[in-house]
Amino acid sequence: MTSLLRPILPAGRRPMVARCLMSTVAHSPAALGLVMPPWFGATPAHSSRPAVPAPPLRPKTDGALDSSMPPGFTAHVAHLDTFKLPERVTGTAGDRAMGKALVGAWRRDGIVQIAMNDDHRRLWENARAASQRFFKRPHHEKAKCVDAQSYAGYIASGEEITDGIADYSEIFTITKDLGPTDYRVRAKWPCHGPCPWPDSGMKEAMTLYNEALGREGERLLQLIEMGLDVAPGSLTRYTRDGWHHTRVLRFPPRNGTNGKGKAGRGIGSHTDYGLLVIAAQDEVGGLFVRRPNKEEKFANWKASAAGLKEDANDWLYVPPVEGVHTVILGDMMQYLTNNYLTATPHKVGLNTRERFSYAYFHEPSFQAVIKPLEEGCGGMRPDVEKEDEGIHYGKHFTNMFVRNYPDRITTEQLMAEDRYGMLDDEELRTMGTPPAAC
Numbered sequence: 001m002t003s004l005l006r007p008i009l010p011a012g013r014r015p016m017v018a019r020c021l022m023s024t025v026a027h028s029p030a031a032l033g034l035v036m037p038p039w040f041g042a043t044p045a046h047s048s049r050p051a052v053p054a055p056p057l058r059p060k061t062d063g064a065l066d067s068s069m070p071p072g073f074t075a076h077v078a079h080l081d082t083f084k085l086p087e088r089v090t091g092t093a094g095d096r097a098m099g100k101a102l103v104g105a106w107r108r109d110g111i112v113q114i115a116m117n118d119d120h121r122r123l124w125e126n127a128r129a130a131s132q133r134f135f136k137r138p139h140h141e142k143a144k145c146v147d148a149q150s151y152a153g154y155i156a157s158g159e160e161i162t163d164g165i166a167d168y169s170e171i172f173t174i175t176k177d178l179g180p181t182d183y184r185v186r187a188k189w190p191c192h193g194p195c196p197w198p199d200s201g202m203k204e205a206m207t208l209y210n211e212a213l214g215r216e217g218e219r220l221l222q223l224i225e226m227g228l229d230v231a232p233g234s235l236t237r238y239t240r241d242g243w244h245h246t247r248v249l250r251f252p253p254r255n256g257t258n259g260k261g262k263a264g265r266g267i268g269s270h271t272d273y274g275l276l277v278i279a280a281q282d283e284v285g286g287l288f289v290r291r292p293n294k295e296e297k298f299a300n301w302k303a304s305a306a307g308l309k310e311d312a313n314d315w316l317y318v319p320p321v322e323g324v325h326t327v328i329l330g331d332m333m334q335y336l337t338n339n340y341l342t343a344t345p346h347k348v349g350l351n352t353r354e355r356f357s358y359a360y361f362h363e364p365s366f367q368a369v370i371k372p373l374e375e376g377c378g379g380m381r382p383d384v385e386k387e388d389e390g391i392h393y394g395k396h397f398t399n400m401f402v403r404n405y406p407d408r409i410t411t412e413q414l415m416a417e418d419r420y421g422m423l424d425d426e427e428l429r430t431m432g433t434p435p436a437a438c
């Protein structure tokens with residue numbers, strides 16, 4: 001850590017770390033797999049929700065870390081924990097310590113960084129190049145990449161609506177790529193259909209990267225189970241045939257309106273729907289998150305959390321860091337853990353240059369009916385009423401996409417053919433077994 005950056009570190013962290021480091025060798029940053037760049041000030045947190053003061057507010061300046069912040073925003077600048085995940089999670093003391101540290105970091109910051117391995121770096125570079133090639137195509141070619149049954153494919157700038165306002169991001173969405181003979185496609189299950197790839201190069205690059213991220217997602221869930229002190233499988237039971245999907249994004253340069261709740265923004269404040277969002281961003285910058293805060297209550301599966309604190313000045317800016325994924329949490333993680341881990345509100349500002357990012361969503365099965373984890377697991381105390389009927393993930397996903405793309409052909413056909421009601425069919429809710437006791 002350089003002295004230049006010392007003043008913007010949260011004051012509450014250092015004593016806590018000193019305790020951690022003294023307690024056992026297994027808790028040292030190296031044993032936890034924490035990767036510390038030279039400028040890096042963050043450290044593992046093991047306590048329950050720590051009272052960590054936010055770093056000072058900083059407007060965009062020409063300084064070091066925050067120089068990439070989009071103009072027109074004032075925010076805290078994040079200094080995040082970076083974890084190096086084990087190749088396999090087997091339940092060692094190191095795995096357990098890392099699980100606890102991850103959970104602590106999410107409860108403090110709402111976001112963590114994971115060091116990419118060599119494969120991830122190569123796959124991300126390929127995916128990024130494929131995405132740049134795709135977005136450079138003429139509009140009429142991109143616009144052909146839509147499908148009437150799935151939400152996969154192209155979303156033009158201005159087509160996505162968050163909290164009633166158009167986002168300026170341009171997106172290619174990848175959902176489970178199911179051919180016309182798949183029984184779910186033949187039966188016209190909502191959201192099930194092919195991915196309308198523009199070419200085989202894009203298909204290959206994205207599929208390989210997503211498969212690697214899928215393996216990372218599973219390892220993260222296993223570590224979180226340990227961090228929460230719940231039985232193995234309490235989370236991963238839901239991801240069998242998970243409805244993992246991806247948003248490949250391009251943000252145009254800002255157009256002068258600076259995008260805070262007005263036409264011209266990147267993506268408005270929202271939470272994502274499932275368990276984990278594993279993302280990569282290029283060097284331009286634009287992502288802001290909100291740290292967990294007991295004063296801010298939301299439950300996106302009940303009432304839309306979109307637009308939450310959109311114009312507040314106390315967001316945490318996440319500067320691009322080379323060679324890492326960021327991981328934030330989704331609605332289902334919040335529901336499962338009774339708010340112990342909350343979904344991370346986030347938004348994207350437009351910058352002075354175009355920006356590319358890649359958000360992989362590690363999700364439950366479409367058919368999964370999620371039930372909150374047992375009370376008392378890992379010392380959790382639910383502060384929401386238990387909803388005995390659980391949440392049907394497929395219905396939650398469909399609701400989100402219908403809300404975000406009201407005019408898309410997929411939404412029009414779903415409604416015209418009256419297929420929304422299928423989401424209540426028993427066949428589409430076949431994973432509704434209760435979670436294991438702790």
Ligand SMILES: O=C(O)CCC(=O)C(=O)O
Pocket residue numbers: 247249267272279281287346347348357358359
């Ligand atoms: O571009 C990013 O960093 C985040 C994108 C995002 O929030 C989303 O696709 O839901």
Ligand SMILES: [Fe+2]
Pocket residue numbers: 270271272346359
């Ligand atoms: Fe998001």
